[in-house]
Amino acid sequence: MESRSGDREGEEEQHRRVPLRERPEWSDVTPLPQNDGPNPVVPIQYTEDFAEVTDYFRAVYVADERSPRALALTDEAIQFNSGNYTVWHFRRLILESLKIDLHSELGFVERMAAGNSKNYQMWHHRRWVAEKLGPEAGNIELEFTKKILSIDAKHYHAWSHRKWVLQSLGGWEDELNYCTELLEEDIFNNSAWSQRYFVITRSPFLGGLKAMRESEVLYTIGAIEAYPENESSWRYLRGLYKGETTSWVNDPQVSSVCLKILRTKSNYLFALSTILDLICSGYQPNEDIRDAIDALKTTDMDKQNSDVDDIGDQKILNMAGSICSILEQVDPIRVNYWIWRKSRLLPST
Amino acid sequence: MGELATEKHVRYILSVEKRKDNFESVVMEHLRINGAYWGLTALDLLGKLDTVDVDEVVSWLMSCLHESGGFGGNVGHDPHILYTLSAVQVLALFDKLDVIDVDKVTNYIVSLQNEDGSFSGDMWGEVDTRFSYIAICCLSILHRLEKIDVEKAVKYILSCKNMDGGFGCTPGGESHAGQIFCCVGALAITGSLDLVDKDLLGWWLCERQVKSGGLNGRPEKLPDVCYSWWVLSSLTMIDRVHWISKEKLIKFIIDCQDTENGGISDRPDDAVDVFHTFFGVAGLSLLEYPGLKPIDPAYALPVDVVNRIFFTK
Numbered sequence: 001m002e003s004r005s006g007d008r009e010g011e012e013e014q015h016r017r018v019p020l021r022e023r024p025e026w027s028d029v030t031p032l033p034q035n036d037g038p039n040p041v042v043p044i045q046y047t048e049d050f051a052e053v054t055d056y057f058r059a060v061y062v063a064d065e066r067s068p069r070a071l072a073l074t075d076e077a078i079q080f081n082s083g084n085y086t087v088w089h090f091r092r093l094i095l096e097s098l099k100i101d102l103h104s105e106l107g108f109v110e111r112m113a114a115g116n117s118k119n120y121q122m123w124h125h126r127r128w129v130a131e132k133l134g135p136e137a138g139n140i141e142l143e144f145t146k147k148i149l150s151i152d153a154k155h156y157h158a159w160s161h162r163k164w165v166l167q168s169l170g171g172w173e174d175e176l177n178y179c180t181e182l183l184e185e186d187i188f189n190n191s192a193w194s195q196r197y198f199v200i201t202r203s204p205f206l207g208g209l210k211a212m213r214e215s216e217v218l219y220t221i222g223a224i225e226a227y228p229e230n231e232s233s234w235r236y237l238r239g240l241y242k243g244e245t246t247s248w249v250n251d252p253q254v255s256s257v258c259l260k261i262l263r264t265k266s267n268y269l270f271a272l273s274t275i276l277d278l279i280c281s282g283y284q285p286n287e288d289i290r291d292a293i294d295a296l297k298t299t300d301m302d303k304q305n306s307d308v309d310d311i312g313d314q315k316i317l318n319m320a321g322s323i324c325s326i327l328e329q330v331d332p333i334r335v336n337y338w339i340w341r342k343s344r345l346l347p348s349t
Numbered sequence: 350m351g352e353l354a355t356e357k358h359v360r361y362i363l364s365v366e367k368r369k370d371n372f373e374s375v376v377m378e379h380l381r382i383n384g385a386y387w388g389l390t391a392l393d394l395l396g397k398l399d400t401v402d403v404d405e406v407v408s409w410l411m412s413c414l415h416e417s418g419g420f421g422g423n424v425g426h427d428p429h430i431l432y433t434l435s436a437v438q439v440l441a442l443f444d445k446l447d448v449i450d451v452d453k454v455t456n457y458i459v460s461l462q463n464e465d466g467s468f469s470g471d472m473w474g475e476v477d478t479r480f481s482y483i484a485i486c487c488l489s490i491l492h493r494l495e496k497i498d499v500e501k502a503v504k505y506i507l508s509c510k511n512m513d514g515g516f517g518c519t520p521g522g523e524s525h526a527g528q529i530f531c532c533v534g535a536l537a538i539t540g541s542l543d544l545v546d547k548d549l550l551g552w553w554l555c556e557r558q559v560k561s562g563g564l565n566g567r568p569e570k571l572p573d574v575c576y577s578w579w580v581l582s583s584l585t586m587i588d589r590v591h592w593i594s595k596e597k598l599i600k601f602i603i604d605c606q607d608t609e610n611g612g613i614s615d616r617p618d619d620a621v622d623v624f625h626t627f628f629g630v631a632g633l634s635l636l637e638y639p640g641l642k643p644i645d646p647a648y649a650l651p652v653d654v655v656n657r658i659f660f661t662k
Contacts, residue, residue, distance in 0.1 A: 034423070034424065058425060084426075085422070085426070085427055085429055086421075086427040089427055089473060120475065124473065124475040127475075128473070154567070154569075154570065156525060159523060160517075160518055160519065160522055163519070163522065164519070188568070188569045189569070190523065190569060191567075194522075194523035195523075197511075197512065198521045201521075202521060231556060231568045232568050235512070235513045235553075239512035239513070332594075333560070333562075333593070333594045333597060334555050334556075334558070334592060334594075335594075336592050336593075337551075337552065337592040340591075340592065
């Protein structure tokens with residue numbers, strides 16, 4: 001992750017941290033050291049500052065002191081260790097007790113996120129704040145996640161938060177465009193494809209999967225043609241026909257894009273596996289597809305199947321077998337998977 | 350190919366974090382219990398659990414037990430379901446489950462189930478399929494699975510299933526190998542694996558193997574030793590582990606060892622830590638690497654420990 005902004009870093013350099021034990025406002029508190037028990041299993045050497053902050057935190061926590069200074073202390077404690085659930089919990093208790101304006105808390109989370117945004121506690125805290133602020137926070141939250149995603153477009157926490165925001169606070173209107181934007185930047189971004197599927201299946205404005213299928217199929221086929229080696233776009237295409245295998249098998253657009261890619265003879269792994277899936281679901285390949293597949297066979301490949309003048313089902317079965325043989329060669333790391341697929345083609349006796 | 354530096358890993362785990370001012374040691378303080386689980390389970394798989402003083406570990410663990418019945422990550426920390434499972438797993442390793450008040454721990458976990466069947470991690474309500482797994486795994490070890498609404502719990506997990514066959518953290522969440530382990534593990538423990546589309550999920554999981562032999566957690570992400578556990582255990586649970594190249598994965602994990610000082614890292618030449626050391630060893634165990642105890646893919650505990658829990662008494 002990117003580190004915090006340059007400004008802040010400079011600021012911190014200038015103001016050297018004053019230990020709590022030297023600050024007058026903390027003179028009445030006796031820090032409470034961690035009791036690690038006898039010879040702990042995973043011994044830990046604490047850094048001095050971290051240990052001090054934690055010891056003071058323990059003291060205010062045990063005394064249940066919900067004061068401005070305790071709030072400031074949680075800030076410091078979280079900066080040292082943003083993974084500690086207890087500190088975040090206590091911070092929320094203080095925020096509630098002191099009736100703090102939660103808009104300022106958004107700024108606090110943003111500062112924390114600038115340091116380390118891959119942290120469950122921070123995101124849960126953010127959601128708690130956004131939930132309290134209600135729908136007015138919707139846009140702020142979408143912008144916040146957008147900022148994080150502009151640094152790391154596959155940030156799992158940011159995407160989870162964004163999905164929650166859309167469902168709880170709204171803001172769906174622009175989301176499909178946002179997905180398109182991100183996919184233009186990186187068509188391999190599986191998170192953006194996942195979000196796109198989320199939007200077309202759940203947005204209250206788009207009419208659902210069926211209503212979106214036609215335009216989405218066009219979009220996805222364009223993406224596949226540009227980068228046929230993209231696992232995400234192929235899976236998305238299949239997802240567009242979820243629960244409607246017959247439409248998928250019968251849609252000429254699906255077999256056409258496969259054929260087009262097979263004919264290029266490069267990056268055709270997913271096109272070929274899609275044809276295999278189609279055949280297994282009852283698709284009857286035409287001569288063009290058959291020729292394209294034959295053209296991919298290597299000379300040493302078992303050709304016996306295609307030499308015979310088979311008819312009907314047997315012919316298709318043999319073609320599926322050839323597809324598996326090709327995939328065994330071009331995808332050797334998963335050779336066992338393709339062998340298994342081939343074994344499933346054998347007519348049961 | 351090199352070999353697993355067993356002795357060095359044992360020494361590394363036993364001496365972990367003795368270096369001063371180490372960043373990892375600072376952030377580990379609150380998840381000491383998780384660290385104990387990773388380290389001790391790895392030691393057991395390596396056949397060296399007997400080098401640990403059981404009474405010391407157990408008395409420290411018990412000092413992390415909160416009056417609510419949940420465990421904190423360390424002494425004086427708030428309870429969380431994450432630490433509660435690790436504590437129960439460590440007690441199971443040592444055959445010391447009798448030191449806890451099972452009903453109390455059970456009640457804590459039961460209290461975290463929500464109306465829709467999902468589980469929160471603690472009283473603050475963060476919901477995630479990770480917590481569904483933890484609750485189900487923990488209660489199963491305690492023989493108290495019937496105390497929650499299993500049917501609803503399973504239904505919630507299935508609502509997080511995606512069109513690629515995988516699972517996310519909440520409904521509609523992107524498929525992620527870590528979440529898939531949790532969901533498949535929970536379904537395995539509750540006897541609901543028939544509800545998984547094994548062929549579709551199996552294909553997605555075996556697509557996670559990249560050229561170097563390592564596994565990633567999502568498409569187009571870098572491989573990482575921790576997925577040797579999450580992807581592999583999921584593939585094992587759905588009987589599809591032979592779909593990936595075992596030899597290449599073993600080589601990848603072996604290449605992530607620090608052969609000088611012990612420990613395993615996320616990728617070759619990175620710094621080692623106890624988390625990746627556990628997942629590397631656990632992955633090798635699932636791959637039937639010689640000299641390691643077999644691990645159960647759903648409970649993430651050695652098979653003999655799981656057998657002791659369910660087949661004795």
